[in-house]
Amino acid sequence: MTDTATLSTVHEDGSPERLAIDTIRTLSMDAVQKANSGHPGTPMALAPVGWTLWSKFLRYDPAHADWPNRDRFVLSVGHASMLLYSLLHLAGVKQKDGAEAVSLEDIRQFRQLSSKTPGHPEYRHTTGVETTTGPLGQGCGNAVGMAIAERWMAGRYNKPGFDLFDHDVYALCGDGDMMEGVSGEAASIAGHLKLSNLCWIYDSNHISIEGATDLAFDEDVGKRFEAYGWNVIHVDDANDVAALTAAFETFKATNDRPTFIVVHSVIGWGSPRAGSEKAHGEPLGAENIVKTKEAYGWPVDKDFYVPDGVQAGFEKSISDRGAPLRQAWDELREKYRTEHADLARELDALMGGTLPDGWDADIPVFEADAKGVASRDAGGKVLNAIAKRVPWLLGGSADLAPSTKTDIKGAASFEADNYGGANFHFGVREHGMGAVVNGMALSGLRAYGSTFLVFLDYMRAPVRLSALMEIGSVWVYTHDSIGVGEDGPTHQPIEHLATMRAIPGLDTIRPSDANEVAAAWRATMEDGKHPTALVLSRQALPTLDRTKYASADGLAKGGYVLASAENPQVILIATGSEVSLAVEAYEKLTADGVAARVVSMPSWYRYELQSDAYKESVLPKGVSARVAIEMAGEIGWDRYVGLSGETITMSTFGASAPIAKLQDKYGFTVENIVKVAKQVMGS
Structure with a gap:
């Protein structure tokens, strides 16, 4: 659909459903045009997807956007941020102070300094944004981590009559996400773990910045996901709300695997640039916006127009479903405090970002020893001492736990048949591991991922994003120097410490002996508001005599x-x-x-x-x-x-x-x- 003549087919009957969908489209167009930058085409194409999911399925209370058992909506296609901002505005999502999370004025200030509507969604910056997205594929991996966190929390805290955790995670992905390797790594993990609470919605519009995707990408993505072990559903037209509804209903009924919904859309739908790369990453232009609004049957002389009743109706459809669920959950949690008091206190600490009393009581003090111990070995001992008292400190490695010493002794593995396990096996997927760990951390867990320091190169994006989001992800890196020895220069990190230290907000700690390792883990746990990279040795390090030298508390x-x-x-x-x-x-x-x-x-x-x-x-x-x-x-x-x-x-x-x-x-x-x-x- 690229010529103006075809636009007359776009307008429909002005039903409440259609008005809401076109409001999302026109707000997105107007915001990008006013900012003179942005991506209007995907929000225009996917407005029916957003409307259907939010108004009919999403378990969400707009007045309590931090409800722990809410469904998560991750916009992995972060460049389509106006879709999310429009949804947050129309849903009436509130900040903790009761103010609108995204007001109409915030939308007018799209991409402007200090606005709540930056070019790509930013966690902490805007209420309702579940994770920072923009680097493609990261949101996909984060969503897997969130789904894992729900399964782990359900496995530990749900008891008969007390289903505290049963929420779902939705991620909206695009062609670019599917091209990025991290999405494949994360999808493979999710399929292996049979995460039936996870739904990815793939916007297949066959357009990238350079042109048609078949310039570089022509695989059958659905077949790939079938091979990953996902349930794959096709929706032939993104405007077909009935088909979208059926697809989401199928997801809700699927209990043995994650779901992948392939939605075929037309980028920039309804505009003279529809189906073209020109609708992707630049404003449509004033003339084209007028033509598009005419095709929608929209007032052409009104920018940022929200018809009467649209916001109230959209918010009501979500609140009528989500608010009673949230209220019932609050009541259930109060009863839980009586019948499962110990677990309730543990859960309060987890969700409050605090640590239980005596959490560090078992951290060992290491005696002076000239022969010493490798800091990776000391790290394993300290990790296990803390994990006994902080059960939500959990994680794993990219197939290197025996070398990184990050397995939790006596704990089961987290697998499809045991979601209560604490040892995670990410496989040789450093990038996927990083994105998944961030998703777990965004759900309140103190999650860690480990590998050799030199393989930081494979996962720099999620490490950087953990710092940008100010979340407590823990990165455990061992084999930290030329001390790796015979493995040679491919495994000996040189520039890696400098590049980590260059990331704002990332606490990179390289301890000198076993007691500094203990102090490093203590500092890591006490922070929790920033990610930490613990950099540990393969070779033994002398344990210094702290009666002769200063305490490691320094x-x-x-x-x-x-x-x-x-x-x-x-x-x-x-x-x-x-x-x-x-x-x-x-x-x-x-x-x-x-x-x-x-x-x-x-x-x-x-x-x-x-x-x-x-x-x-x-x-x-x-x-x-x-x-x-x-x-x-x-x-x-x-x-x-x-x-x-x-x-x-x-x-x-x-x-x-x-x-x-x-x-x-x-x-x-x-x-x-x-x-x-x-x-x-x-x-």
């Missing part, structure tokens, strides 16, 4: 003085496995009559949050002779060593050899640290 401040002469002449700064080398060099310098200081700097993020006075106490400006030691790239260390200091870092990739040989080759020895320290002092 980790909470990011960097702290581990050992120091009264008036230091040179400061050695290190992280992780290199701290013990710095301590040995400190002892050697002290024996040589040099007043030295060792600073353990496990978290730059935390250190930068400290006061100027504290920073001065750790790294006094008067001491310019500084050496940073880290078996990773140099980038970023200049802020701590200054122009007069030096770094002992990596400027190349590593090599395949025993760790001792690699340390000699690249200068990570006590002798070299002492040598460089004396050089920066001018000795």
Whole structure:
């Protein structure tokens, strides 16, 4: 449908259903036109899908958008944000203060500074937005994580007569989502787990930014999802509300697998640009908007027009279903407090983002040991100590749990026949794992995912989004340096620490010994409002004698003085496995009559949050002779060593050899640290 002559076929009878659908379409067109940027075509095409799902099926109370047992609606096609904003406005979704989550004025301010309607939906920024989307495929993975969280919470907390958790998760996806590998990884996981509470709606419009999708993409996506183990339904026309209704009813009746609804649509439906890439990522233009509104039978002289009764009717259709369900749920939860008091207290902590009393009582204190233990091994012990008392601390690895030490001892695996398990098996799917873990965290779980640090490259997008959303995802990365040894440069991370430290709001912690690992996990659990990356070693690290050196509690401040002469002449700064080398060099310098200081700097993020006075106490400006030691790239260390200091870092990739040989080759020895320290002092 690309010529104006065909537009006369668009207008229908002005029924309440049609008025609501066309309101969504015209609000989307007008908002994009006013902003002079955005994506009008998909909201126009999918308005009937949004209307059908929200008005007929979504279990949602607009007055209580944070109801824990609400259905989730994830807009994975985040560029179509005006579809979501229009739905939130018409549904009358409220903030906690009772104000509209998205007012008509907010829609007028689409894509403007400080508005509640940014170009892509942002979690926390706009009430009713369940997750931040935009990078395609991420919302698909998040939806899988949300469905997993519902199944886990139902498995743990539902009791006879108390079905506290039985909600569904819907994700709206597009051709771009289906092209991204992360959606395939997540779909494979969901099919394996038989998540029948999960429904993806695939907008198959065969259009991408460059043109028709068959330029690069011509597979039968439905057949692919059948192979994943999904129930696949086709709706031939996105405007066919009866067919959409039947598809959602089939989903609700399916109890043995997730559902994939393929909806065939025409992008920019009803406009002169319908079916063209020109309707995808740019305003339609004033002339085309007039023609489209005429085709809809819409007032052409009214922008942002909501006909009388449309918002009230749409909100009523959702509230009449959702509000009684939410009220009944609140009453059921109160009864639950009496009959299942212990679980109720646990659930209160989970949903309140707090920790149970005594949650850290079993965290071990590690005795001084020159031989020591790998920080990954210490991490496993601490994780298990916490998980005993915080059952919603759960997760798994990308097929590496025996190496990352992230299995919870004695706990079952989370599988299709046991949704109460705490050990997750994500398979060799780092990217999918990251997106799924974020979805679990968005549902209140303290979820973790683990792999080798070098494979961060496969999952950077969800790590970045966890920071953007300010959620408590935990990323456990082991095999953190050239200390991997014989596995060689393909498995030896170099630039990865610098790239993680560059992500705003991501707390990257590289502990130096077992007691710093314990402190790192404690800090991670106590935060919960930001994601944390725990960076752990494969090789054994000496457990420092904390009666001789400062307590590992200093980790909470990011960097702290581990050992120091009264008036230091040179400061050695290190992280992780290199701290013990710095301590040995400190002892050697002290024996040589040099007043030295060792600073353990496990978290730059935390250190930068400290006061100027504290920073001065750790790294006094008067001491310019500084050496940073880290078996990773140099980038970023200049802020701590200054122009007069030096770094002992990596400027190349590593090599395949025993760790001792690699340390000699690249200068990570006590002798070299002492040598460089004396050089920066001018000795």
